[in-house]
Amino acid sequence: MPPTMLSELLKLPSDARADLAMALWDSLTDAEREAELTLTPKQQAELDRRWAEHLTHTGSAIPWEDVRRKLRSGE
Secondary structure (H helix, E strand, O other), X not given: OOXXXXXXXXXXXXXXXXXXXXXXXXXXXXXXXXXXHOOOHHHHHHHHHHHHHHHHXXXXXXXXXXXXXXXXXXX
């Protein structure tokens, strides 16, 4: 995509950008989506490591609402 086209699309209001993103996502076939979401071995290993860590220390998990609040407040 030419940079000028992207810069113009990024000027759209947020709802229009979200609609466009969903339309693009919906235009992918199941096979295309699967191909784009396939993890590399390194990514899979990291997820496995994090899951094992979580199972070992379940009390260290932070609820999503707390994470979101911290992100929004800039903490």
